[in-house]
Amino acid sequence: MNSTLQQIDIEKFRKDFPILQQKVHGKPLVYLDNAATSQTPKIVIDAIQEYYLKYNSNVHRGVHRLSQLASEAYEETREIVQDFLNANSVQEVIFTKGTTDGINLLASSIGRGLIREGDEIIISAMEHHSNIVPWQIMCEDRGAKLRVIPINDDGEIIFEAFEGLLNERTKLVSIVHTSNSLGTVNPLREIIDLAHKKGVPVLVDGAQAVPHTKIDVQDLDCDFFVFSGHKVYGPTGVGVLYGKKAWLEKLPPYQGGGDMILNVTFEKTKFNELPYKFEAGTPNIADVIGLGVALNYVQKIGYDKISAWENELMWYARNRLQEIDGLRFIGNAKHRAGAISFVIENVHPHDIGTILDREGIAVRTGHHCTQPVMQRFKVPATTRASFAFYNTKEEIDQLINALHKVIEFFA
Amino acid sequence: MIDELRELYQEVILDHNKNPKNYFHMENPTHSAEGHNPLCGDQVEVFLNVEGDVITNISFQGHGCAISKAASSVMTTVLKGKTIAEAKEWFNRYQHLVTSDMGEVVDFDAFGQLAVFAGVREFPMRVKCASLSWHTMLQALENKNEVASTE
Numbered sequence: 001m002n003s004t005l006q007q008i009d010i011e012k013f014r015k016d017f018p019i020l021q022q023k024v025h026g027k028p029l030v031y032l033d034n035a036a037t038s039q040t041p042k043i044v045i046d047a048i049q050e051y052y053l054k055y056n057s058n059v060h061r062g063v064h065r066l067s068q069l070a071s072e073a074y075e076e077t078r079e080i081v082q083d084f085l086n087a088n089s090v091q092e093v094i095f096t097k098g099t100t101d102g103i104n105l106l107a108s109s110i111g112r113g114l115i116r117e118g119d120e121i122i123i124s125a126m127e128h129h130s131n132i133v134p135w136q137i138m139c140e141d142r143g144a145k146l147r148v149i150p151i152n153d154d155g156e157i158i159f160e161a162f163e164g165l166l167n168e169r170t171k172l173v174s175i176v177h178t179s180n181s182l183g184t185v186n187p188l189r190e191i192i193d194l195a196h197k198k199g200v201p202v203l204v205d206g207a208q209a210v211p212h213t214k215i216d217v218q219d220l221d222c223d224f225f226v227f228s229g230h231k232v233y234g235p236t237g238v239g240v241l242y243g244k245k246a247w248l249e250k251l252p253p254y255q256g257g258g259d260m261i262l263n264v265t266f267e268k269t270k271f272n273e274l275p276y277k278f279e280a281g282t283p284n285i286a287d288v289i290g291l292g293v294a295l296n297y298v299q300k301i302g303y304d305k306i307s308a309w310e311n312e313l314m315w316y317a318r319n320r321l322q323e324i325d326g327l328r329f330i331g332n333a334k335h336r337a338g339a340i341s342f343v344i345e346n347v348h349p350h351d352i353g354t355i356l357d358r359e360g361i362a363v364r365t366g367h368h369c370t371q372p373v374m375q376r377f378k379v380p381a382t383t384r385a386s387f388a389f390y391n392t393k394e395e396i397d398q399l400i401n402a403l404h405k406v407i408e409f410f411a
Numbered sequence: 412m413i414d415e416l417r418e419l420y421q422e423v424i425l426d427h428n429k430n431p432k433n434y435f436h437m438e439n440p441t442h443s444a445e446g447h448n449p450l451c452g453d454q455v456e457v458f459l460n461v462e463g464d465v466i467t468n469i470s471f472q473g474h475g476c477a478i479s480k481a482a483s484s485v486m487t488t489v490l491k492g493k494t495i496a497e498a499k500e501w502f503n504r505y506q507h508l509v510t511s512d513m514g515e516v517v518d519f520d521a522f523g524q525l526a527v528f529a530g531v532r533e534f535p536m537r538v539k540c541a542s543l544s545w546h547t548m549l550q551a552l553e554n555k556n557e558v559a560s561t562e
Contacts, residue, residue: 350475410428
């Protein structure tokens with residue numbers, strides 16, 4: 001038995017994604033911008049359409065048939081997510097708009113509930129802006145301090161520096177699982193173990209992890225975990241915040257409104273129980289249902305196979321990219337997933353992006369919402385190719401051919 | 412290589428990218444401003460020396476793609492010796508050039524060196540690259556102490 005995907009499997013799976021069948025500028029689309037957003041299989045699109053065609057209705061409110069169907073489908077997704085993350089209970093699964101929304105929810109709630117003047121929050125130097133700015137806003141508001149774990153020249157966190165930053169004022173560690181711009185996979189078990197020894201909870205930004213690797217929040221023992229639907233073959237505008245029940249019970253609600261209450265008078269409101277305490281207002285019902293279908297889809301393929309195939313693609317691409325004159329990788333962590341960032345001497349990433357686009361190849365160019373990472377490596381921007389299980393080695397060959405053309409053009 | 416790409420990256424643009432004109436930090440300019448394209452992180456600083464009404468010297472520094480660097484370089488060569496009113500008029504004409512419809516006939520002679528940027532029209536994502544230094548120049552002349560932005 002081979003545990004990785006074979007060419008024949010990939011060809012079959014690619015048919016599940018109608019968008020991949022098209023041509024761009026007359027060339028077959030080579031989609032290597034999966035870290036920005038992954039493509040959506042037809043069954044997810046169908047599920048969303050079916051909701052609007054057949055049972056569009058508000059959840060947790062009506063006694064009528066449609067509302068009952070919508071509520072069931074919505075809550076069924078919560079069970080799918082619980083299973084997907086191996087959470088202890090459905091009460092630990094909060095639906096959000098996405099990773100950014102999840103982090104903002106926690107920053108606001110933890111800020112009001114736990115943080116006092118002089119307290120400290122630890123993040124790392126490879127965080128996405130979404131795991132920097134919400135903490136900066138909260139720290140400024142509460143008189144707290146943001147501390148940053150530095151990274152080495154390979155783009156890995158410096159663990160000893162993390163040990164040095166942890167102290168009795170530390171109230172939370174918020175760290176990315178897999179870096180969107182460097183592709184680094186962080187040693188989360190070690191980070192979480194050490195933080196817990198000091199009694200500090202850990203939030204994991206899993207946006208770039210969930211498409212590539214099996215997540216088990218109980219095994220990781222993280223206190224909070226956030227991810228987005230659209231990076232794991234689901235729709236945009238929906239995401240998940242997982243939190244250990246004990247923490248979620250302790251924290252104050254984020255937004256107020258309908259659905260998150262048990263009883264409202266003008267004097268006092270009694271908040272609803274978990275998870276509804278954190279889900280004010282009518283949620284994104286259709287996309288939550290779509291997310292459930294997407295998570296079932298990837299689980300059916302199997303993470304062992306997905307991870308093995310993507311790892312093969314990753315190292316095949318790294319090897320082939322070395323052929324390109326003047327190419328330098330930004331991020332050389334050995335433990336990596338998803339993305340490869342690089343710069344080419346004397347050619348700006350935007351010019352690379354434009355030429356690749358004309359070859360039908362979609363990559364991301366820019367700072368990838370990680371400006372501190374760009375500053376750390378003293379580059380204004382990079383070109384990033386990022387993979388999904390539906391990518392092939394032939395597509396990587398096309399990327400390499402196109403990059404040879406770039407060099408020729410700007411030589 | 413595809414024709415539109417040749418149209419976008421004309422030899423003149425590639426040359427200016429490799430060897431930009433007036434690429435230096437000016438000491439004591441009468442006007443200067445910084446421009447950012449927050450989308451891509453491009454950054455440019457434009458310096459002008461204005462005597463009376465005339466731009467006697469103009470230079471730039473920063474980092475950006477070939478289009479943005481060449482646009483800055485050509486802009487400085489075009490605007491040197493022009494009056495402020497002329498510079499503003501060129502700004503408007505150039506903006507029109509890079510954003511006009513592909514169907515619109517361009518009077519290439521009237522645009523001189525700037526005509527090479529007509530190819531940008533085919534690439535809407537790159538218009539900002541071609542415009543950043545021009546916006547920054549305008550900002551400097553208007554002496555607004557704000558960072559110019561293409562957003």
